[in-house]
Amino acid sequence: MGLEKDGRQNFEDDRREDPDEAFHVDLDGYEGPLDLLLDLARRQKVDLARISVLALADQYLRFIEAARKVRLELAADYLVMAAWLAYLKSRLLLPAPPKAEEPDAASLAANLAQRLKRLQKIRAAAALLGERPQMGRDLFARGAPEGLDVVNAPLYQASLYDLLSAYARQRQKQALSHVSFKTRVVWSLAEAREALERILGMALEWTVLDDFLIQWVTSPTQARTVRASTFSATLELVKEGRIDLRQDRTFGPLWLRRKEEPPPALAAE
Amino acid sequence: MPDQDHLFDLRAADAASLLARETPSETQRAHMRLCEALVFAAEEPLGEEEMAKRLPEGADVAKALAYLKAEYFGRGVNLVRVGKKWFFRTAPDLAWALQREQVEPKKLSRAAMETLAIIAYHQPATRAEIEDIRGVALSKGTMDVLLETGWVRLRGRRRAPGRPVTFGTTDKFLLHFGLEQIADLPGLDDLKAAGLFDGRLPKGFGVPQPRDDSALMDDEEPLGDEPLGEAFAPDPSEGEAEES
């Protein structure tokens, strides 16, 4: 209801005890002014169609007055309704103005009665709805349904044109952008080393490295890569102490020879 | 379980008498078996189209379901239609034997129940219309609770100043309350007879029938992309919000 609990409530409460009051001045149970009006109307114990709006307005205003003594602050909804009912009451009591610019008091009253009736009906409907057997409370679906499956079976679609244009598109693209380099034959370090190790047995005495290479070089274009890789491989073998390498002068031929005594590390193996 | 259920049972009885008049053919029996298995296995109410896709071409699904419904009349489990969908559920009169002690479903507050009723009987309804009938501002919480149940949905927007969001009920609502269609709402005739919802219509325009069609009505338009926040938030002009 949004009513503020007021600190002064108890004090005021003590002062106004009215045993004659026909109703409890407590708004907490009401869902707004229309609900309050409906409750008051019900106490008239007549059909809503024949309700006395004037009497109802009086009751409402008295109730609100009383309520304000209990709580200084009332929800705006209630006060707006009170103001409107006070206005309606004055209109109902005074003779109708000669030239009616506003709806006459009787139809305003009828309209209010109609709204109350509408609220009453929808309440009844809500109650009926709530009384219906409900799923999960009174009605139960199958406890353990197996479930239905939908398996998607893709159906691929493509036209011959799609196929041909896809083919032409990429063949053309590749034909124009494809720069083909001549495949370079590269002699890897591993290959060179393997080859060297295989023929080391022949090189007990000092031999020129290029003599070895001759066996491997089949075309002049390969000479560079073979020489470079083999040279690196010889350095590795020197480091391992398996061969000796010698060069007598700058840019002179490289001499290599197998070490006669295997190094202790290898002997141990 | 007043009037409405009685009506519902009458319809079911009508269906039952179908089998007294007609005997399904062998083929129809086969289709009934399939529909029975499909609806039984489905986790949710099953549409006739979905069944048709799983039955032999040209099978009369509606007829098979009518026979099947008749066969289940008076049984402990009934075949029930909700909207255009079908499902099995326990018979209403056996509720006492089935109620599970531990689970007491959360009850809706009075405000929520009334708001739900207004939306159901008056749909499509705007927040302002709900507030007008109840004579009190609608709290955001109430609407949230209802949307959370899945019984209420946002339908669209009213073609009117402010383009307010319109609310309606869902198939889940029908399912939950055991209604075949929105026209089966209890007390609807009474409400219509009282002519209570024609306030916003000119005289002679007729009493609007609540509609939960997915199609928008003439005075509705799609939700669009605007944020929906304002649809739920209390009108800023109203200081107080009810507690829900």
Place this chain on the structure above:
Amino acid sequence: MPDQDHLFDLRAADAASLLARETPSETQRAHMRLCEALVFAAEEPLGEEEMAKRLPEGADVAKALAYLKAEYFGRGVNLVRVGKKWFFRTAPDLAWALQREQVEPKKLSRAAMETLAIIAYHQPATRAEIEDIRGVALSKGTMDVLLETGWVRLRGRRRAPGRPVTFGTTDKFLLHFGLEQIADLPGLDDLKAAGLFDGRLPKGFGVPQPRDDSALMDDEEPLGDEPLGEAFAPDPSEGEAEES
């Protein structure tokens, strides 16, 4: 499962004959309804003791269940007992209807289309050859999709280091693209005439005459038993994979 089901059906038929011999009394009918609803709503197979607790004192649960089982004999849904527990399940012979294939039209990705075209013209083609022509690595997904279409098949293996799998087209491919034979695929001149190639082609550019003989070619051998995984997996040495 077949044997078991057969036995089960015999037992069910026995049960069915029960109803031919005996007619349940009104009271027994009421108990059947309750059992039906209880078993239906239960989330797990339901024991007879559990049912007895919810049925009127002294009710013959076993008898009610026997009648009920008989009633469900031959229906789309059967009442089944496992040990001392009961549950409903859809009739085993209708299992096929619970699964529905839904045809979903799909377009091939550009990568897949290009790969397909290369396979068509250059078959038998290995993955490496396709990649060489396209100038981009072939993703596993692309090949999977093509095999799924049923338009591409594994032909055999190339007699070459690594024995790579060779791909070719299928009869389904011809059917889909309206070709009588693979040789009907247009050649370079036709493609040029159709405006699919412009004039800027390097000298010596050609389009192969495609062949899809089912017989393996001289440089092919049968697939053998080796796993095919490596035929699809992208070469680990290639960093970037095309998007499929």
